[in-house]
Each structure stands twice: as structure tokens, then as C-alpha cells.
Amino acid sequence: MPYNYGRSVNNMRKITTVLCLTILSSSLAGCLWNDDDVGISFSNCPSFWHVEFFDLSNEGFSSWDGVVEFTDSNGNSEVLEYFSSNKKYVTLDDSLDWSLEYTFWEDDIGFIVGDTMYGGNNANGESGTIKLDLVRKYAASSSSDMPISFSCNDSNWHIKFVDQSNENFGGWGGEVEFFEVGNEEDTYSFEDFSSEMKYVTLEDSKVWKMRYTFYEEDIGFIYDGKSYGMNNDYGDSGEITIDLS
Structure with missing residues (x-):
């Protein structure tokens, strides 16, 4: 009995060693770095x-x-x-x-x-x-001199665009326009954009208007905790005020 027990322990050690080597080699597959600093x-x-x-x-x-x-x-x-x-x-x-x-x-x-x-x-x-x-x-999708910017990063945003059928959407099936109240001549229009522009940040200390038109039933956006759209008829449209003053 002691002999068989010792042989079992040795076999277990061999199996453990093989498993450790397998896990180690799997974690390094396709990655041939010589040090711990992954570049x-x-x-x-x-x-x-x-x-x-x-x-x-x-x-x-x-x-x-x-x-x-x-x-x-x-x-x-x-x-x-x-x-x-x-x-x-x-x-x-x-x-x-x-x-x-x-x-x-x-x-x-x-x-x-x-x-x-x-x-x-x-x-x-x-x-x-x-x-x-x-x-x-x-990640910002607009130039630095514009008062509006877009990102796929969910930090510090005012508007979040949503497509309920696709988190990483290739084309948001609608149109939006942003303009500052009292300055409608300078309008920023966007349509059929991807989720890389999912989050919108507007210049602070201003009051903004956003006009929207939905051409897809399950798209929409979120502003100040409220959802708009998400169950649309083709061509549904509207306007909201975004007061950042």
C-alpha cells in the first residue's frame, strides 16, 4: 500500500507539472516578449x-x-x-x-x-x-476648435446615442442637428454615424438645441437620464433643449 500511494503522489506531481506548463505556454501563445513591459x-x-x-x-x-x-x-x-x-x-x-x-x-x-x-x-x-x-x-471625432465633440468613451458626456439591436452599431439610422440658442446659423449636422460617435460632449456655459429625426424603429438617445425614441415610426422627429449654462 505505501508503494502504491507513493507512486500515486508522483503521478499527481507529474500531472500538475504538465498542467502548469500547458497553462504557461497557452498564456504566451502569439506573444514573444522578452520582459514584463508589454509595449x-x-x-x-x-x-x-x-x-x-x-x-x-x-x-x-x-x-x-x-x-x-x-x-x-x-x-x-x-x-x-x-x-x-x-x-x-x-x-x-x-x-x-x-x-x-x-x-x-x-x-x-x-x-x-x-x-x-x-x-x-x-x-x-x-x-x-x-x-x-x-x-x-x-477618439474625438471633431476638430478641437468645434464646440461639440464625439467619442466612444463613456466619460463626461451629455448625449448618448443608442441602437437597441447593436451596441457597436455601424450606422445610427437617423439625423441630428446641434446649434446654440440664438445662433442657429452655426448648425452642426450628423447622420448615419457609427458607435465611435456614441457619446456627445457639448461646450459648457451655453444653451443648446438638438433636433432629431429617426429612420429606424429601435434607435434613440439618452439625455439627463431620460430616453428618447427606442420605439419609433419612420420619420419621427423632435427637438430638445440642453441647458449647460
């Missing part, structure tokens, strides 16, 4: 990014059908393939130099670095390697 991160809503992946046929893609490998100047690399829009935006360590090797397996996928677009009209298996010129892109 790359992925998100679907960052405060800023360097590379943006796209699929022209699906804003909230479930599979970007290609392979990319990021390599930094220290020799660390990260490989991604067939990933979803949860990893749409890539933020890199600005203190390092980076290259990106890519292969496209779908004709309408690609990525954007700075103001340059790669892909979007690909041959199957088209590939290449580029040196990345790191330019930070920010």
Missing part, C-alpha cells in the same frame, strides 16, 4: 491609438481575415490573426521603433496608420512589411 495593447475604444484595423463590409467585424505581426526595436513581436473588432485599435510604445508585417485573406480588410490606408481592395494572400511612423490618433 502593445489592443482595444475597441482607446483614448488614442496608432493603428486602426477595418473591414469595409462590417464595422463591428467578428473576424478580420488576415495575419499581422508587430515587431519592436528590441526584437519583441506580437502575432494576430482572425481577430474581432475588440482589437480594432492598436496602441504602441512610442519610445520604440516598430514594423508591421501583414497578409490579407479578404479583399476589403486593411488598416490605417496616421492618414495612410493599407488594403481595402486586396488580392487573396496579398502581403507586405512596413515601418510604422507612429502618429497618435484621438
